[in-house]
Amino acid sequence: MHAIIKMIGQRLALGLLTLLVVSAIIFGAVELLPGDLAQEILGQGATPETVAQLREDLGLDRPAYIRYFEWLGGITTLDLGTSLANEREISELLGTRLYNTLFLAAISAVMAVPLAIGLGLLAALYRNSIFDRAINIVTLSTISTPEFFVAYILVLWMAVITGWFPAISNISPDTAFWDHVYRSFLPALTLTLVVTAHMMRMTRAAIINLLNSPFIEMATLKGVAKRDIIVKHALPNAWAPIINVVVLNLAYLIVGVVVVEVVFVYPGMGQLLVDSVSKRDFPVVQACSLIFAVTYILLNLTADILSILTNPRLLHPR
């Protein structure tokens, strides 16, 4: 157990280092974006003097590296700064958005992960059968279709034609829980269709890969039924690759939702990011990007820890 805590500590430290590098990259990339915020706020008719004045007021006239370290200093005290566009605290701006995005990701994950693993197991059990092929074709088609297209098809069918679900996710902070679920269903379903194929195929491949192992033959010769061989003998040894793919997809559910949120006008981080980019609201863009980076790093850390917890060789050393 001690070794695991040490490992987690090391990974966390490494994660922080990665974050530092990422923060520099984010800041640099945002600096490179064309256009000027002061000009953008004041519009075409502004005189050079007023623009210069506003730049000074916003601190944009100072060298980039100073602003970077100020920003970094702010982050360490959880002060993400203020929005340049509307002068609100970014943390306040992000709060509900982040919650909404995580909520959507959670609903999608609850649908997609069990579905993908279940289908993967079934596909491995009935491998090369019609069922296996059908599942492969369906999931591959959904992953090959652009997600906005999937989204519009779902809107057309489940909102416009049947009217089962709302086409637009009209969510405010005082929306009740189940109402929130109901209104998030279509974007969640879109995301599910997009991420299922990858996880399902990995599950299937990881299981089939193990089916030639001697211990699987042993289980067969002990009279274990095929279904139990897959669930009890193959799956416990296949967790590591499956977990890694699941986590990669969970990360996608959080950071890759931009298009889906825009299609459904879902008030999450993706929407905020897109709006902020068009408004040249750099501090918000930076904060969003940083949160996405943190998400990736934390999820990968989780994957590493889970891989160890599911591997008796690492969990119970000799």
Next chain:
Amino acid sequence: MSEQTTTDEAGRERGQKGDVLVEMRDLRISVRQEDADDFEIVHGVDVTLRRGEVLGLIGESGAGKSTIGLAAMAYTRGGCYISGGSVNFDGIDMLNASDEQLRQLRGRRIAYVAQSAAANFNPAHRLIDQFTESPILHGFSNKSDAETDAKQLFGRLRLPDPDNIGYRYPHQVSGGQLQRAMTAMAMSCRPDLIIFDEPTTALDVTTQIEVLAAIRDIVDQFNTAAIYVTHDLAVVAQMADHIMVLRHGKLVEEGDTREMLAGPKEEYTRQLLSVRSFAKEGEKETGGEEPLLRVKNVSASYGTTPVLFGVNFDVYREQTVAVVGESGSGKSTTARVITGLLPPSEGSIEFAGETLPPDFRQRDKSQLRKAQMIYQMADTALNPRQKIREIIGRPLSFYLGMSGKQREDRTRELLNMIEMDPDTYIDRYPTELSGGQKQRICIARALAAEPELIICDEVTSALDQLVAEEILKLLDRLQKELHLAYMFITHDLATVRAIADHVVVMLKGKVDDQGAKDGMFQPPHTPYTDLLLSSVPEMDPDWLDDLLAERARLRAEGKLAESADN
């Protein structure tokens, strides 16, 4: 189940000893091929096994012995299928039984013990959970009864700490212990038949004894019938009542164990019996000259784990030094230190009086050239994408700067030296060769560098005995012609007897004993050498009984050395 019955300790009905339990008639097994006709690998074999009887199936690899053993469970490995004949188990037509019927029989009435217990235990589950799986699954007993039974059987199989060992995972238990745990697992439902598929082949001789004794005890106690598959006639002599000798999927000879050992009828059986008769002529001992290789007080560790402790020995020109010991005793690690793959933490390697740099990267070409290595697994030691011409040609270019016709001529000369026709083989890939041929190519590659010392790491362990003997003869001839010195790492004492001049016995990273071969095989020995020597199976069917009686006596007197595995 049979009409005439006795009951065993579990209150279950059992047939009488001597009733026919398994009957296979004209058994044929084929391999499915994608773009050719199916290929028959077992050509009409008849097997009859009675209750309480142990049948030994012996032969070299490719003889079909494991395949026939598994056919008794109506099971075939990937790509194979039973293409003809019949398999009858206690009145059940196995080939026409449903999947569900077979599933009910497997594990319950017929159980299987595999060669590599390490690979056949599921790494994700505790041993005891794997033990109890069958009894619970087949409704033979409940979880707590099965666990109690597991602990009892672990004890009977002389596993250490039987009450707790089951709660370990497979990787936490040694190979010999796992093999016994697997035998216990096979007994978990008190089956009528157990198929033992080379259960001791992967074990050290000292561990093998324990497993053999345990298997025999348990088979006797429960009057279980067994099919014992092995390539080792000396092992089968201890275990089987009845022996079938197989070759290329056909029966060569069949008979009572003692009768067959006393008077084999077929030439092939005689060959198998006389295997290990090779012995090199003369014996080279030290003559006061300077040693070619001196391993001087070498200690080494993997990371922070020390594995070698002050190892000392010399190898003289034209001499064969055999380094013997159990797995994990540090034999191969010593070779890694000599070749510079693992720099020692203490001590040094001297070659012809010159101290070699500890790391191979600091050695120059001529230092590297003079010591070459041949490995156990010729398969993995040869690049499957290179033709023989490139495999042997590369050291010629690298060490000796040869190219063009000179290199081609030398490659052909080397192939002739290892008795392989250059015209036939020079453009082949390693996958197109047999195991013995691949090992010959490895030898040729080592010779290409014109070395003075060749380190042979278990070079014959993966080969069938007859093939292994040919390789030993070849190495012996090459030694005389080219004045080579060999450091021969092996766990097989028969090999040592055949080729060694000098023997180094290693135990737990130290040299336990060393000396000239003749002296080493004569008492007095160190206790461990004694244990090692007495553990080598002999053809005599009474050998195991006598040995166990002797050991019990010694153990009572507290004079028995323990093997490293327990």
